[in-house]
Amino acid sequence: MNFDLRLPLGLIFSLYGIILIGTGLTSTPEMVRQTLGQNVNLTWGVVQLLFGLAMLLLSRPRK
Amino acid sequence: MVFLAIFMMPFYYGSKARSVPEYLKLRFDEKTRGFNAISFAAMTIFSSGISLHALAKLLETLVHWNYWTCIAVSALIVLVYIFLGGLTSAIYNEVLQFFMIVMGFAPLVYLALQDAGGWTVLKEKLVPVATSQGYAAGTWSQSWAHLGNPIENPMGVGWFGMVMGLGFVLSFGYWCTDFLVVQRAMAADSMSAARRTPLIAAIPKMLFPALVILPGMVAIALHQESGGHLLPTTADGTPDFNMVIPTLLAKYLPTGLLGIGFTALMASFMSGMAGNVTAFNTVWTYDIYQSYFAPNKTDSHYLWMGRFATVFGIVVSIGAAFLASQFNNIMDMLQLVFGFVNAPLFATFLLGMFWRRATGHGAFLGLIGGTTAAAVFHGLALAKGCMPGIKGGWLKPIFSFQSEMGQNFWMAIVAWSACFGLTILVSLCTRRTKSDAELQGLVYSLTPKPQSKDEAWYKRPVLVGVLVMVAVIILNLLFL
Numbered sequence: 001m002n003f004d005l006r007l008p009l010g011l012i013f014s015l016y017g018i019i020l021i022g023t024g025l026t027s028t029p030e031m032v033r034q035t036l037g038q039n040v041n042l043t044w045g046v047v048q049l050l051f052g053l054a055m056l057l058l059s060r061p062r063k
Numbered sequence: 064m065v066f067l068a069i070f071m072m073p074f075y076y077g078s079k080a081r082s083v084p085e086y087l088k089l090r091f092d093e094k095t096r097g098f099n100a101i102s103f104a105a106m107t108i109f110s111s112g113i114s115l116h117a118l119a120k121l122l123e124t125l126v127h128w129n130y131w132t133c134i135a136v137s138a139l140i141v142l143v144y145i146f147l148g149g150l151t152s153a154i155y156n157e158v159l160q161f162f163m164i165v166m167g168f169a170p171l172v173y174l175a176l177q178d179a180g181g182w183t184v185l186k187e188k189l190v191p192v193a194t195s196q197g198y199a200a201g202t203w204s205q206s207w208a209h210l211g212n213p214i215e216n217p218m219g220v221g222w223f224g225m226v227m228g229l230g231f232v233l234s235f236g237y238w239c240t241d242f243l244v245v246q247r248a249m250a251a252d253s254m255s256a257a258r259r260t261p262l263i264a265a266i267p268k269m270l271f272p273a274l275v276i277l278p279g280m281v282a283i284a285l286h287q288e289s290g291g292h293l294l295p296t297t298a299d300g301t302p303d304f305n306m307v308i309p310t311l312l313a314k315y316l317p318t319g320l321l322g323i324g325f326t327a328l329m330a331s332f333m334s335g336m337a338g339n340v341t342a343f344n345t346v347w348t349y350d351i352y353q354s355y356f357a358p359n360k361t362d363s364h365y366l367w368m369g370r371f372a373t374v375f376g377i378v379v380s381i382g383a384a385f386l387a388s389q390f391n392n393i394m395d396m397l398q399l400v401f402g403f404v405n406a407p408l409f410a411t412f413l414l415g416m417f418w419r420r421a422t423g424h425g426a427f428l429g430l431i432g433g434t435t436a437a438a439v440f441h442g443l444a445l446a447k448g449c450m451p452g453i454k455g456g457w458l459k460p461i462f463s464f465q466s467e468m469g470q471n472f473w474m475a476i477v478a479w480s481a482c483f484g485l486t487i488l489v490s491l492c493t494r495r496t497k498s499d500a501e502l503q504g505l506v507y508s509l510t511p512k513p514q515s516k517d518e519a520w521y522k523r524p525v526l527v528g529v530l531v532m533v534a535v536i537i538l539n540l541l542f543l
Contacts, residue, residue: 008155009162016166016323023319041319044170051166 010055017049084350087411092423093354098430099408100350104343106404108376111339112383115141118332119384124309125325134384138377141336145373157338160330167327170320175281175311282311336380344372406475407433410483422489429486436481 024042084103088096119133128136148155312324348369357364410433411426 008159012159013162013166020319020323023317040170040174041317044166044320048166 006055006059010052010057010059013048013052014056015052017045017047017052020045020048084346087415087426092427095411095423095427095430096350097355098427099411100346100354102404102408102430102434104346104351106400107339107343107346108379109383109386109400111336111343111376111380112385113387114332114335114339115380116384116387118329118336121309121325121328121332130388134381137333137336138381141333141340142374142377144333145337145340146370156330156334160327160334163323163327164331167320167324171311171324340373340376340380343376344369347372347376404434406437406478407481410479411486414483414486425486425489425491428489429481429483432485433478433481433483437475437478 020041022045024039024045084096084100087099115134115137118137119130122128122133122137123130144156309325309328312321312328348365352368352372353360353365357368407430411430414429415426
């Protein structure tokens, strides 16, 4: 059996990243105060998106 | 895990066994395997029940359903996805949930630590928590300095119980014989890959304390500071430690990240349950049903049996989940179950792999003796403040422990020693039934040493193993 997890990992984290960035861009000042004045949704969304894209890049079939 | 990779994996992988009980059959005899298969099946059910309980608890806080509805819904989801995907989906979910936990918890740890004022301030804040309960000032932030006597630390465990019980018997027993870990490695495509598996797994494992223990420490500090209002309390007024992570998630993470954090937790409990249920159905179908009840049936017959075992396993897990809800800390129950099953098993493996004189009768009686010793000890010992019953003392509470954890560690030590001693004794009294040739590939001294010289340095198991050990020692010194 061959368990290649790069594609599912890449897809799921890219999706999460996009959702988080979206939430981060539209979040109210109140939500930002809850997280000690930082827009964690936005920053962490970028991190997850990058991780997801890196995994997708790795999952491309090699020539 | 390093020990598993370097010393034990060559035999697991080399023996071509599909499961731990099957290895025992090749090395010892049929009855050892049978006994082990049964106790293993019991253990997977308990572990799966614990995951189910945790999952239901989480759903309960999240959507405010009744506890039993949550149990039923969780069990149903797991059932459906095992049916649809089997072992493949269980493995996929396992890896995915690992990444999700890391990705979901990292911001939580960062925010919680920042709210507490950083590591140094956190340590200062934990001082009043410790002194108010009558412990020395550093008990909550130093891991080793207060293990001199069980009453000096909140876990109620002395250094001997800690090192021998948890460090040696339970940890080695878990990592070296655990079905889930070993089975994944057996699916590897080469000996070298099989030996690397536990080593690669050991690296993130070192960082896990930061993800799991740090939020706990912050929670305790803030709980004290806020006058006891942060954590939900159980019926008798003590904080409910199982709910630390869900509470912190809800406190620190905003909508968005919060969803990911909870998804990660649910995925992790589900994969815990699915992994154990699939292990149960493998052990039941191959090692018990096919071997003893109905050999030589068609594949479709066994497939049908495997499905039946899955349903059965999930139903019994619900019962085990009920038992888990009786413990105020699910870790206590987990260690209790491991004490019964893994502790004696580890002694058997140690002797089986490194001592060619160990015989089938010896291993069989040793295992029975170890489990019986655990049961008797469980019946005689009781932690302070507990009622006799499932937590111990059902024979007559003679030994008293500061905590359930301390009791579990000592039970593991007793079970391991009983099995170790009895196996040696009986082996010396009985004749060997397997010749050296039959044991080749199964016993250390009779197996040619694996060669892995021409690979890149990061692929050599021994070298990577040493590096991992050094890193662990440095981490321990930092938090002495």
